[in-house]
Amino acid sequence: MTTPLITEEELQRQLAEPSSRRVAFSLVVRLYSKQIYWQIRRMVYSHEDADDLVQNTFIKAWEAIEGFRGEAKVSTWLYRIATYEALNFLKKRRSEEEHRISPSEEADAAYLLSRLHADEYFDADEVEERFQKAILTLPAKQQLVFRLRYYDEMPYEQMSKLTGTSEGALKASYHHAHRKILELLDAEE
Template sequence: MTPPVLITEEDLQRQLADPATRRGAFASVVRLYSRQIYWQIRRMVYTHEDADDLVQNTFIKAWEAIEGFRGEAKLSTWLYRIAMYEALNFLKKRRSEEAYRVAPSEEADAEYLLSRLQADEYFDADEAEERLQRALLSLPPKQQLVFRLRYYDEMPYDQMAQLTGTSEGALKASYHHAYKKILELLGQED
């Protein structure tokens, strides 16, 4: 069996810039980043079906915008940004749809997402993970995002800054506040 060929970021960007090699290079991008993008989105929307749809939307948008990609940021950062906005727009749309049925509130949003998580056939986490998700959903959206990127994806602050357009210092403060609030909330449940 032939070992897989490793490709550098620079080679991949060069192939994406060339119309003759773009399609094959983009197929490599999808193979390389699908899993990370899926989990980034899944942690935001909580269900497999929604995450799966949003991953497809992310790569469709990336393909449509590939000619405009200039390589100023890493490919992964560019894809994460597209995925983040796809997930945030999905959640915003879902909230507005829910607003027509019931009075919207952050607590109702959190309960809705938790119920979707619990009903998801692919969710197999224990009670501790469910408690963490409940605590996470109680945070403001920006703190939720920063916590997810740092805690789950172990994303460095400089990459988060590129992704969110927020200073590293502000991101560190947001993560610190989120971490403290989650610890407090988890401690209150005991």
């Protein structure tokens, strides 16, 4: 995460104050847009979808700003909103697919990989593609935990606040995900 130009406490104070809320929120958008984009992008694999979901995340955050009580960091609050936006998007897409074909995890993975390849910004090599395929074999919760820990280096304590899961369960989930990914990558060599 980017080190803010303002302390967390000051940012939360300004967000709580109606007279400074708009300026503080624009700072929140500037500080966290990139991290939120990449969190979502790793889940949906499409630049256009990620851009739309980032906008939705900040719209929902703005609409809910009066209810933000500062019980979690601003970044944790935004990650939670972004995660739910991405998961709801994937659920909706999966529901749309169910009406056309018989749903399966393989179909979901194939769809997401096709989105990745269709994305003009995707320039990864074969190793990255194999890595992404391995991540997609994990259950949804393990995918989320793995991405937050591996890519964002999110501490388990913050992940716990984000997901509502105990730190011990998150550590176990990450360990199992990591092991499965290594096994899959080793098997392909």
